Amino acid sequence: MSSKKTEASQPSIRCAIYTRKSTDERLDLQLNSLDSQRGAAEAFIASQKSEGWVCLPKLYDDGGFTGGNLDRPAFKQLMNDIEAGEIDCVVVYKVDRLSRSLLDFARAMETFDANGVSFVSVTQQFNTTHSMGRLTLNILLSFAQFERDIIGERIRDKIAAQRQKGLWCGGQPVLGYDVDRSETSPKLVINADEAAKVREIFDYYLKLRSLLPVVQKLEELGWANKTWLTRKGRQKGGRPFDKCSIHSLLTNVLYVGKIRHKENVYDGVHEPIIQPDVFDAVQKMLKEHGQGSGKRLINRHNALLKGLLYCPSCGYAMAHSPTKKKARLYRYYVCQTAIKRGHDQCGTGSIPAPAIEAAVVEALRCIVDDDGLKREVYKQSETLVQQRQERLDLQLRQLTNQRSRDKAELNRMATEGVAGELNDARRHDLQTRIERTRTQIEEVTDALAIAGQQSFGRSDVDEALGDFDRLWKMLKARERVQLLELLVSRVQYDRSDGTLAISYHPTAITALIQNGEEETE
Known part of the structure; x- marks a missing residue:
């Protein structure tokens, strides 16, 4: 009689069963892995009925979620119910079903202890309410963490080996390529429509010589980043281009048939989209602009030679320096040494801006009349x-x-x-x-x-070069600056002997012809 009374007065232990599977494969089966885990846990709880164990009907199932972190919906609901005082014991089939991370598990156990909740693993058969159970738990979890680290190392080694062979081994698809999964290992194949856009983007940068104008051009065309469907049918990507995404595209070695792994670059098995000489020219320009970023960002007075005119004595770029006297604007190019250390420290000092700009423009008029240059332009035109x-x-x-x-x-x-x-x-x-x-x-x-x-x-060619004056007059002040940057790479004026040295870009005159064609269209 007394034993029945004791059994009736014994408090019940509310047991919640938590199940997890790393992938969502085969979860649509009538009896899947989560069901098997739950069945084993229910049988164990039933064996402890004499101790007052009761299985809660609520399901805490995470199908398709890794044990490497705690970002799982059912696990979060479990923790919420624990903090709400609705659970006395958590039962799992195996320790790593709850977590494979020692740090994450320790955090979960802190919550369990704070709310008086015990933890039981069916296959390892221990209970954290006992000291031996806690010791065994820490040992098993350490092995689970070790196993996870070993798996991670194997995956990293496999990726490195694939990259060394030039194989694409997953990640976010890039504009210009699709992923062909019809064979054993996925590979990159060219998306012809996107590849044409990639080539255009490289050409735009070589022509416009800056990232922001390329972004603005692509916005006008309505072009966007790569769009693709995930295996679950979700559409991703398609964001508008910005300076960061353009820079990432222009520096991606995939486009020249290479594969990068950390600091190393290997030959890829996929077909390239961009020719190596074009890619190298873009990298050189990006590097030059990165080193001298900001020197041409502000050009309020549309100075033609800002960032192009260099002091022959010091080798520094000469700064455009406008000044007003009695409401009249005077413009000069001043050597950096003269600005920082005084005019007596530099033989060049300052140069009147209108005079030197007019001299450079006149030099352009002269070179377009040169017969040898016309023959070279004719060859370049045929090459184009x-x-x-x-x-x-x-x-x-x-x-x-x-x-x-x-x-x-x-x-x-x-x-x-x-x-x-x-x-x-x-x-x-x-x-x-x-x-x-x-x-x-x-x-x-x-x-x-x-x-x-x-x-x-x-x-x-003669007709195109003969229209230089007409083209120059048609251009606005800002367009003249852009055209000169396209043609000229460096200008030096030595006032001691009055010599003017102009270095042109290799395809400067061909670019001049193309610019003239665009203006007349």
């Missing part, structure tokens, strides 16, 4: 036409390859009879892209036909 044809040929080949891959994938899906909402979305995407690619192939084919009929004659 040839490069345009080669680029169109490359784009046509890439479009054709992409259409073949998309058709093959579409046929494979039809043969295998795959179904589901995600696969239907992928099928629709493939059909849309095949039709778009067909239209682009027709456009590029027409452009190739037109390019094949284009040619530059000597008379065309």
